[in-house]
């Protein structure tokens with residue numbers, strides 16, 4: 133929705149998972165760093181290609197930990213570790229309480245549309261770690277999709293990302 137509204141390209145991180153990672157998650161087994169690092173590196177390389185051709189790209193990704201986001205930030209060849217403000221990659225966190233996320237995942241898995249079972253939600257939230265210094269904007273994800281879209285477009289057009 134956001135990429136369409138901006139007229140830019142879009143990458144969904146789940147499309148970069150290996151079959152083995154997807155099978156593991158569908159069995160309710162949380163991924164480890166060993167599983168995640170090659171996945172994040174492949175996604176990083178895909179983002180880098182977009183940046184090299186001066187494209188804007190929207191990426192949706194459960195980049196739960198700072199160290200995972202650091203891998204993605206390296207898609208910007210000029211990124212210097214910790215220099216979040218000057219990094220070309222900007223992060224927005226779609227924030228919702230566990231119960232809301234759980235009910236959405238349950239509906240989605242009932243439709244057979246996704247490999248992610250609700251049993252993995254707890255382990256995902258336990259990993260979620262955001263350092264204030266990263267300047268990541270939290271966007272309320274309990275509201276309508278249109279309102280979420282408008283909030284992110286406003287952050288982008290006011291150049292507010294990374295300026296907390």
Ligand SMILES: Nc1ncnc2c1ncn2[C@@H]1O[C@H](COP(=O)(O)OP(=O)(O)OP(=O)(O)O)[C@@H](O)[C@H]1O
Pocket residue numbers: 146192193194236237239240248273274275276277280
């Ligand atoms: N603001 C919203 N209001 C109502 N339903 C929503 C909203 N956002 C997402 N959903 C629903 O929640 C489910 C999960 O959304 P979606 O697949 O976009 O999440 P995601 O962030 O990509 O999740 P994951 O990281 O697990 O892939 C979908 O069925 C979607 O329709």
Ligand SMILES: O=C(O)[C@H](O)[C@@H](O)[C@H](O)[C@H](O)CO
Pocket residue numbers: 146162163168194248256
């Ligand atoms: O790092 C991980 O454990 C995975 O990337 C997960 O976060 C799922 O793929 C995602 O939540 C479902 O979309």
